[in-house]
Amino acid sequence: MSRTNLQVDEVLQKRIQIKTSSPKRLAMLFVEIVMCALAFIFLFPALLTLVNSFKSHPEIVMNPFALPTKLQLSNYANAWRETNFPVVLANTFLITLGSTIGIVLVSSMAAYVLVRFKWKISWVIFLLFTFSMVVPFQAIMVPLFANAKSLNLLTILGIIPIYIGLGCPLAIFMYHGFIKGVPLEIEESAAIDGASMFRRFFQVVFPLLTPITATVAILNVLWIWNDFLLPLLIIPGQTLQLAQYKFIGQFRQDYALAMASLVLSASPIVLFYLIMQKYIIKGISAGAVKG
Numbered sequence: 001m002s003r004t005n006l007q008v009d010e011v012l013q014k015r016i017q018i019k020t021s022s023p024k025r026l027a028m029l030f031v032e033i034v035m036c037a038l039a040f041i042f043l044f045p046a047l048l049t050l051v052n053s054f055k056s057h058p059e060i061v062m063n064p065f066a067l068p069t070k071l072q073l074s075n076y077a078n079a080w081r082e083t084n085f086p087v088v089l090a091n092t093f094l095i096t097l098g099s100t101i102g103i104v105l106v107s108s109m110a111a112y113v114l115v116r117f118k119w120k121i122s123w124v125i126f127l128l129f130t131f132s133m134v135v136p137f138q139a140i141m142v143p144l145f146a147n148a149k150s151l152n153l154l155t156i157l158g159i160i161p162i163y164i165g166l167g168c169p170l171a172i173f174m175y176h177g178f179i180k181g182v183p184l185e186i187e188e189s190a191a192i193d194g195a196s197m198f199r200r201f202f203q204v205v206f207p208l209l210t211p212i213t214a215t216v217a218i219l220n221v222l223w224i225w226n227d228f229l230l231p232l233l234i235i236p237g238q239t240l241q242l243a244q245y246k247f248i249g250q251f252r253q254d255y256a257l258a259m260a261s262l263v264l265s266a267s268p269i270v271l272f273y274l275i276m277q278k279y280i281i282k283g284i285s286a287g288a289v290k291g
Helices: 002-052 057-062 074-082 085-116 120-132 137-150 159-179 184-192 197-208 210-226 229-234 240-247 255-290
Strands: none
Touching (some): 002 255, 074 085, 085 159, 137 159, 210 255
């Protein structure tokens, strides 16, 4: 009888587990379906752009949602030639690389000083950097252009310090929270050995900032590579995003070449993001713990 009772209890427990777990499974299934639907909604414009890049202009105008009747591979060759793709790609790469390196170096050193030197003015400066994050670019667009023109910064290299100035506030905010979690004892040991402040930062502290540095670098690469408004003000027509503008205008509308050009310009940064996306998650989670 005891064995029978035990078997009955086990069966009842299994049934209870099934009943209690089935609502959770249904809820999880519903969440997964919703997330897949949202993912498709977000990916649909990119898929539509890719499909239309292989169609002719009349096909796109007639039905942009239809599949191409014939693959128009010449769209990519024509877009490559008309946008002068190698030149604008090199310009965009130079601007993105120089600006990102500058943002990482300047913001990491500034955040280090603001954290380690606990002066009253340090907190005021940090608040000013934080406040500048909420100022829209449109509010400073006109004076920024005037100052850039007076300083002869309307060039490929001149736009780099402008990007550094615009990108540092958010980067300093992220570094500031992370550096507070770095043990001060490590730097004190290096100071006892005779290391200067710059040596302590670059040889001791900066290697520990790798997760947040990767996050800052990736976010700024995505922003600078895809930026349209600032290059339009400073260096019109000399970056990848501005090169797309010539296919859609008052006197010309060539959707086929525009779609092919968009695919060409987005491919490098999409590949970069797919490779580096895991570092964004690591940096954000590490920054949340450290801050």
